[in-house]
Amino acid sequence: MKIVRAGECKTTAWKNGGGSTTEIAAAPAGASLDNFDWRVSMARVASDGPFSEFAGIDRTLAVVNGSALSLTIGKAAPIVLDRHSDPISFAGDTATSARLAAGEITDLNVMTRRGRFTHRLLRIRESRQCDFDDHDIALVLACCGKLELTFLQESVTLIEGDAAILTPAGNAAFQVAPELPADGCVVLLRECRSQAG
Known part of the structure; x- marks a missing residue:
């Protein structure tokens, strides 16, 4: 059993200023956003906007703190997620955008490289x-x-x-x-x- 304490995790601010991401764990060790096999992170989403696209990546997202997030995946109708919703899975290479319902939220994001x-x-x-x-x-x-x-x-x-x-x-x-x-x-x-x- 390997324990990862919250204080040990690295938090990085988004370039667009719309939030930050805290990486909890990823593999292989030292992997970047370009070459991970899997990655688990939490993001603080402070403003509306598009998600980064990740070619060849499958994603699952769950809201863990805050109010609600309206997610538009591709051309599908928006889906509203809150702390009581089931997680939602989608392809990282599908254009996705988020709109906050009432203030910033924190989400849990799981990503795996397709085929790996x-x-x-x-x-x-x-x-x-x-x-x-x-x-x-x-x-x-x-x-x-x-x-x-x-x-x-x-x-x-x-x-x-x-x-x-x-x-x-x-x-x-x-x-x-x-x-x-x-x-x-x-x-x-x-x-x-x-x-x-």
Whole structure:
């Protein structure tokens, strides 16, 4: 279990001044925005505007703090996301823009390079046991408040912005227990493997 404390994460302001991004974890180590296999980050969105395009990248986004965000993906009708919405997935190379409903928000953003990794993003609003479900990596994030994570008889407390990175050990599951009204997210990552024959 690798723990990533919020204070260890690097925050970078956007060039357009519309917000900032805090990288929680990415692979391979030291990867840039041009060559990562997967990346998990949180963004503070302070103004309306287009998303950066990422060719060959699949994305999932969830609002974790603030009011709401209206997302327009390609030519589809706008979708409104708030802290209670399910995460939404879309292609990083599809033109996407966001409009704030009432002040800035913070979102969780998961990106994987198509053909290298796939991912799932799950919201955790109550205590539950989670399985890896044939994934190679699980990242547990405290989005708001405090949660307790237990894996292989080891327990750790994660506070807002902290994360833990887990890799499977046999059939062992992990337990995530938010201290209500806290909530968290679990990101499951699977490496794409070549099919024989």
